[in-house]
Amino acid sequence: MFQHNIKQANQLMRSAIPLMVKLDIPPTPYNYGIWYEYASNKNPKFNQVVDRALRRFGSLPAFVSQELFNEFLLPEEFQHAHRQGSVLKSLTTNLETDTSSISSELERFNGTLRTAKAALKNTSEPAQVEQVALLLERGAFKANQAIEKFSSALLSAQEELASLRSELLDVKKNTELDAMTLLANEKGFERSLFSLVPYAEDDLTLLLIDIDNLAEINHEYGNKAGTSLIRYVAKLLVELLPENGFIARLKGGRFAMLLSETELSVASQLAESIRNEVSIQKIRYKNTKVLLRQVTVSIGVATLFGDESPSELVERSQHYLLYAKRSGKNRIAHHE
Ligand SMILES: Nc1nc2c(ncn2[C@@H]2O[C@H](COP(=O)(O)OP(=O)(O)OP(=O)(O)O)[C@@H](O)[C@H]2O)c(=O)[nH]1
Structure with a gap:
C-alpha cells in the first residue's frame, strides 16, 4: 500500500x-x-x-x-498486533539502537583520551600538544552529539509511554465486557455488528435469545437464583456457539448471537437446537439445591439482506422475538 x-x-x-x-x-x-x-x-x-x-x-x-x-x-505482520504492543516494540528497538550507538561513541572517546594521555606524557612540543587538543575536542564533540541524541530519544520515549498509559486507562474504562457473565456487553455487541456488516452478503444472521418468564423465576426462587440462571444459560450458549459466532449479553436474560457467513436456513436450525438444548436442562440452584422448573428461551432470527442497516437488522430480530413470545414462548421465529 x-x-x-x-x-x-x-x-x-x-x-x-x-x-x-x-x-x-x-x-x-x-x-x-x-x-x-x-x-x-x-x-x-x-x-x-x-x-x-x-x-x-x-x-x-x-x-x-x-x-x-x-x-x-496495514501490512500483514501488523494486522493482529495490538497497537500498544507494536508501539512498545518499536520504542524498545529505537532505544536499544541509541544505547548501543552512545556506548560505542563513549568507548571511542575513552580510547581517544588514553591515546591523548600517552602522547602528552612523551611530548611537550607545542605543535604536538595542539594536535592532541584538536583530537580531544573532536572526540568530545562527537560524544556530546551521541549523548544529546540519546537524551532526546529518551524524552520522546517518555512522552510516548505516557500517552500509551493513558490509552490503556481509557481501554479499561470503556470495557465492553459484561461483568456478570464475562461475555461481551451491548457495546461490544454493537461494535462487532458494525464491523461485520460491511463484509456481509446476505449471510450475517442475528439470533436474539431471551430467557422466558425470568420475572416469575425471580419471584419463585429469588433474584439470586435468577441471576445464577442467567450465568448458566450464558455458559450453555458459549458451549453451543459455532466457530464463526459471537455472543453478547444485552440486558437481563437477553443474549445476542451473531453468526457470520451463515444463511437463514442454517441459522434457524441452530436456533432450534439451542431452544431444545435449553429446554431439556435440569438446572439446580446450587445455594439451595432446589431443582428449578423447566427453563426455556424464545429466539428471534433475522439475516441481514440487501442494503439493510445494523439497526434495521436488530429491529427485525426483535420483531421475530416478540412474535415468538406472543405465540407462546419456548419457540423460534423468523422470516418465512
Ligand atoms: N435475577 C435477575 N433478574 C434480572 C436481571 N436483570 C433483569 N432482571 C429481571 O428480569 C425480568 C425481565 O422481565 P421481562 O422483560 O418482563 O421478561 P420475562 O419475565 O422474562 O418475560 P418474557 O420475556 O415475556 O418471557 C425483570 O423482572 C427484571 O427485573 C438480573 O441481572 N438478575
Whole structure:
C-alpha cells in the first residue's frame, strides 16, 4: 500500500479530500488512509466494501474505518498486533539502537583520551600538544552529539509511554465486557455488528435469545437464583456457539448471537437446537439445591439482506422475538 511517488501521492490526496468533505468523513489518520486507497482505485474488493458500508451507514463510523484500515491497509505482520504492543516494540528497538550507538561513541572517546594521555606524557612540543587538543575536542564533540541524541530519544520515549498509559486507562474504562457473565456487553455487541456488516452478503444472521418468564423465576426462587440462571444459560450458549459466532449479553436474560457467513436456513436450525438444548436442562440452584422448573428461551432470527442497516437488522430480530413470545414462548421465529 501507499507505494506512490510524491507527485502521485499529491494527486491522489487531491481526489480523496473532496470525497471526504462531500461525505462528511472526519479527517482522522485512518480516514485519510482509507480515502487515499479508495481514490487510488487499486483494490476493487476494498472499494466494493467501502461502497457497501457507505450505502448501509450513510458514512463511515469511526470503528468501521479502523477495521477497514487494519484489514486492508496495514501490512500483514501488523494486522493482529495490538497497537500498544507494536508501539512498545518499536520504542524498545529505537532505544536499544541509541544505547548501543552512545556506548560505542563513549568507548571511542575513552580510547581517544588514553591515546591523548600517552602522547602528552612523551611530548611537550607545542605543535604536538595542539594536535592532541584538536583530537580531544573532536572526540568530545562527537560524544556530546551521541549523548544529546540519546537524551532526546529518551524524552520522546517518555512522552510516548505516557500517552500509551493513558490509552490503556481509557481501554479499561470503556470495557465492553459484561461483568456478570464475562461475555461481551451491548457495546461490544454493537461494535462487532458494525464491523461485520460491511463484509456481509446476505449471510450475517442475528439470533436474539431471551430467557422466558425470568420475572416469575425471580419471584419463585429469588433474584439470586435468577441471576445464577442467567450465568448458566450464558455458559450453555458459549458451549453451543459455532466457530464463526459471537455472543453478547444485552440486558437481563437477553443474549445476542451473531453468526457470520451463515444463511437463514442454517441459522434457524441452530436456533432450534439451542431452544431444545435449553429446554431439556435440569438446572439446580446450587445455594439451595432446589431443582428449578423447566427453563426455556424464545429466539428471534433475522439475516441481514440487501442494503439493510445494523439497526434495521436488530429491529427485525426483535420483531421475530416478540412474535415468538406472543405465540407462546419456548419457540423460534423468523422470516418465512
Ligand atoms: N435475577 C435477575 N433478574 C434480572 C436481571 N436483570 C433483569 N432482571 C429481571 O428480569 C425480568 C425481565 O422481565 P421481562 O422483560 O418482563 O421478561 P420475562 O419475565 O422474562 O418475560 P418474557 O420475556 O415475556 O418471557 C425483570 O423482572 C427484571 O427485573 C438480573 O441481572 N438478575
